[in-house]
Amino acid sequence: MVTTTARRAASGGYRPVFRVREFRYVFAAHLLSVLGVVVAEISLTVLVFRATGSPLMSALAFALGFLPHALGGILLAPLADRLPARRVLAACDLLCAGCAAAMVLPGTPVAALLALRAAMAFVAPLFQGTRNASLGDVLGLGDVFVLGRSLMRMVAQSAQLVGFGLGGLLLTVLAPRTAIALTAAGFLCSALLLRFGTRARPARAATAVGSGSGSGSGSARTSPLAGFRAVLGDRRLRALTLLFWLPPVFTIAPEALLAPYADAIGAGTTALGVMMCALPVGTIAGELWAGSFLAPETRSRLVAPLAAAGLLPLLVYAVRPGVPVVLAALLAVGLAHAHTLGLDRWYVDAVPEELRGRAMTLLGTGLMAFQGVGMALAGLAAEFAPAHLVVAGAAVLGTAVVLLLLAGLRSATRGSGPRSETGPTAK
Incomplete structure (x- = not known):
């Protein structure tokens, strides 16, 4: 059941979310694990390069998380619903x-x-999906769930801005292995916070079956592929999932090509660093604005217009603008990410209770995979065009x-019956 504190927290803003005692522990554990991963990535890259002298091996150590992450998300997703969340997380x-x-x-x-x-990356999507579902x-x-999810995302975004700088600073005073030891301590502290x-x-699946509310077959509860079909088999849930997955394929393009673009316009390394920060800064600012100042119904009404217009600022690239215009465009794209809060609410309303852990795991896995696809496609296209x-x-x-996804979502929602005022059909 939802606690009285949690119901009060839903009245507005981020601050009341921290009044929920359990969330404070989950948030602290998330902060430790995110910083731990960032420090480990930097330290391991340096460690491998010093051991091999190979830039390729060093880059492989940094990028190795992508494939195991995708495999882990698909193969381990059923465990997010079949096992108690606290046990999985710890x-x-x-x-x-x-x-x-x-x-x-x-x-x-x-x-x-x-x-x-690779082993750490393999279990990461199970951890993230289970935590998000819990x-x-x-x-x-x-x-209040939407605001909690938003806070978790902002921590992850901030890690891109602070974590790599912190990791680099640590390596000026610590050996790579010592820095990785701090990562181990961070994960251990996170486990203790979540356990106690x-x-x-x-487990959600066991609860749903025991109450007779489970809608899937036994195989859907145990088979990764059947669970995948259960999550994406519903038209509305599939449309919502794709609204999370596909836009980043295109949003990642300016970030993936910032280095060659900065070189083409004669921008220096300082300008490049500032431009690399613009999109995540805009994203954090957009979420803070939506979570702090907008009512849930307003966030829901803004999903479609913000999602539809979110990529339009990038059209200024057609005239090959200078650094100030690029910064403004990237900030605007990030600000439009505020639509994710309303989309989160639609998503959690659409997911059956017994599939929530699996759905959250697959959602995070697909998001990371499609971002990787977007980076690769942008790089490939840049081989043939400026x-x-x-x-x-x-x-x-x-x-x-x-626009096609929004039209598909509207059609699927119309076919699934009436929705609440916070749902996709809200006017």
């Missing part, structure tokens, strides 16, 4: 702490270091895709 953190501790051991071969990094148990499924700061709850035209083309194609 076990994933302890496994990551063990992997990081093994990296610290002197003489660990490079192959083992890469395998340990926020519904901690905060309830109303507006959150309540023990039964970077500024690739970004402008991404804006046109991305806007068309979003």
